[in-house]
Amino acid sequence: MKNLLSAKQMRDADAITIKNKEITSIDLMESASEAFVEAFIEEVADHETTIAVLCGKGNNGGDGLAVARLLKAQGYTSVFVYLIAFSEKESADYTANLKRLEDLWFPMLAVNKVEDLPDIKDEVIIDAVLGSGLNAPLEGPYKELAQKVNALKRHVIAIDVPTGFPAEGELKENSVYLKADLVICFERPKINFFFPEAAQALKHFKVVSIGLDEDFIQQCPSLYHLVEASDLREMVQPRELFSHKGTYGHALIIAGQQQTMGAALLAARACLHGGAGLTTVSIPESGLTALNTSLPEVMYLDRGELSARSIQKYSTIAIGPGLGTGKESTDLLKSIFQLNRPLILDADALNIIGNYPEFLNHLPSDSILTPHMKEFDHLFGKHQSWWERLETARNKAVALNCIIVLKNQFTFIIDQSGSVTVNSTGNPAMAQGGMGDVLTGLTASFAAQGYSAKDAAIIACYLHGKTGDELAEGQVSVSASALADHLAYTLKGLIK
Template identity: 65%
Template sequence: MQNLLNQEQMRLADAFTIKDKRITSIELMEDAATAFAGEFLREFSDKEAAIAILCGKGNNGADGLAVARILKDYGYDHLSVYLFDFSAKETEDYKTNLNRLKEMWFPLTTVKTVEELKKISQGVIIDAVLGSGLNKPLSGIYLEVATCINNLNRKVIAIDVPTGFPAEGVLDETYNYIKADLVICFQRPKINFFFPESAGALKRFKTVQIGLDEDFIERQDSPYKLLDEGDIKILVKPREPFTHKGTYGHALLIAGQKKTMGAALLAARACLSGGAGLTTVSIPESGLTALNTSLPEVMYLDRAELNFTEAGFEKFKAIAIGPGLGTGAESKKILEELFKLSVPLIVDADALHLLGDYEDLFKQLPEGSILTPHMKEFDHLFGVHDSWWARLETARDKAVKLNCVIVLKNQYTFIIDQKGKVKINSTGNPAMGQGGMGDVLTGLIASFLAQGYQADQAAYLSCYLHGQSGDDLAKNRVSVTASAVADHVSEVLKRLII
């Protein structure tokens, strides 16, 4: 898992690398600019494109000057550099890279007013105005710059971070940014890239390695880690000879009502696809025909036959409750009886709604449980939040106090463990924006929990596979269904087994 750092920690990583490798800051900057230019070349291979590079006088601007020189060497002949002369202060690296350009007789345009920016005619703009150190909203002339650039409606590529965008912390509604189509960032993505509010500043980002000391980065104390495929490959357990259905656990799903039976069936479908040895679903009798027809492998348990004793549930290695369950008195009663057993549960959908409605019930939540709320469900549980940063801070606090795992669903889903540590899942895409996806995720978590994975492992493994299944399917489709995602998970899993 990649350790994600705040900006102060990234500056320390820069300083450590410079000292440890016995290089200068300008040499590290050259490595960063080369990495940026390489990714730019892959993204924009048309070397006849007219490109404007906007440079402030700080180190972000110095990066831009180095990028201009390297792109020129790569054969981009229609480059124009705009030097922002809004302050007298210049960094030493900026001066060095500016002198290097001047030695090449590179055409440079000094910008003293925002009005001059309106004359930019190039179709591609590289934003190297301000770097990642900004911790307050843009104001004054820089706010005017952002407004002007955004109004030009050009394709914008930002170096490391869009101008005006804070790398971490609350993304206030008053923030304004130069809006980027693509951000090419250095060594690690910014923590704020993973919040929905970032959509106002960037459409997508790519990360390039610039040679910072990885051991130093991984030693830093950070609650945020980014999941990647390697983490999942290490975690996934291959099926060994002489194993059988008893080896892979028995999952129980308590879900569905007469008019919401699909949610229960989707969860059960995913539980099967994830590889649970046995799957039982407790649904109203009205759904039995649909269950037998669509999922003959799944066993049925009548709601009236739920035996709320330890003996009644001891054969189940995982219990999930909520998809399509309803929020009436019967559903509340089931939760109350389950909570008395102090058995860890996967709590989703309508069951979460009930916890939000009844504080006394919420206080009885068994330790070790997994909560899987989307944004509205989370706020119903823990109060309304003004930002995703605040929401995540609350999730970290509550996961520790409740001794549970919280899966805060988002395009980049956050999995918060009982110690308040956050794993960020990067798989998944907008094509998955259809009903039933949450039910599939719940079924997958139940499947892996039944197979013996720890609660946080079952959560982040499920999130990764769920999203990767959607990513695979979205390559050839505008939208993907929850059923298709559930069915494809087993193929993704097979591909990942070492």
């Protein structure tokens, strides 16, 4: 998996690359600018597009100056540079790239105060004002500049990071950023790109390689990692000749009430299509006809037969979707806890624990909790930001010796050591009821097949989102049922 680094670590990677490859910093900046321009051309193919480049006086501005020169060389006919000169200090590489433009008699305007910036009419604005080194909210003229540019409502493409947006750390409410439609970032996405608050600063991001020392990046100590398709190909074991249903485990899903039987059926459907050898669902008897009709491969266990002895044969146990939070469900969860076996806990199982926090003291080690934001805050208290929420998740995963799957557009999988794996698959088309139930069943499927709790959660999250990505092509929305039915096809494509 790819390490995600802090802003400081990325600067260290720059320095190591310059040293090990025996190149100059201005040459590395040129490589970064070339990579940006290549991605920019894919986004803005029309060479008649009018472009304004806003350049601060640091290295981000140096990138912007180089980008302007390279765009002109690529045939873009209207490129204008605004030199944002709110600071007297300028980096050496900025100075060098500015000299290159001056030698070309490049069209430029110095902006010494916000009032000097005209109402830009250009179709695209490239933001190269401030880079990732910022560690404080925008203030003074930079804040005014961001507000003025935002009001123009132009198509904005940021170099590496939107102006004012910190690479990591808590994103303050009501902070001002220069909003970008697209960020073309270098070598790695910023950690903060994966938090919902990032929507205040950017709509999309694209990562380009600029030739940094990959060995150094992967050896850097980091708590944050990004899972990719190549990781799935290494993690998921292909099915072998002479294997049979017993080879792939037996999952038990305890879910559903008379009014919420769909949640149980969705979880069971996902478990089945995720590849569990056997799937049993424990639902109220009123759902038996629906189960036999829609999922004849899935077996049934009467709630009254749940006991320490009857449960021993199952490879894994998931509980919660559509379970309800009344006394009967609470007593059931309490009795399951007494078995002291790792569990997969979702939905109403988490809500019950939130109602009775003392249940956490009896949580079996290596259990998997899969809360969305409201369920997480019900479990562990209100939080003011996603950074704060993730820090709590890291602490709780260590203290409880469990896996926490904190669901989000980019889901965080936090393991027993507090390490965070970021899942990048998934899309807004999946914003429909039942998706969490599918993820629970899918996680149970991989846990039943013998994968560790962490690996089962990572594989399930990636496959869940990737399937949604495939189905979303050409569709506005994706249903949970359709996603569950397509899981095996997506998985085959990942491991072939």
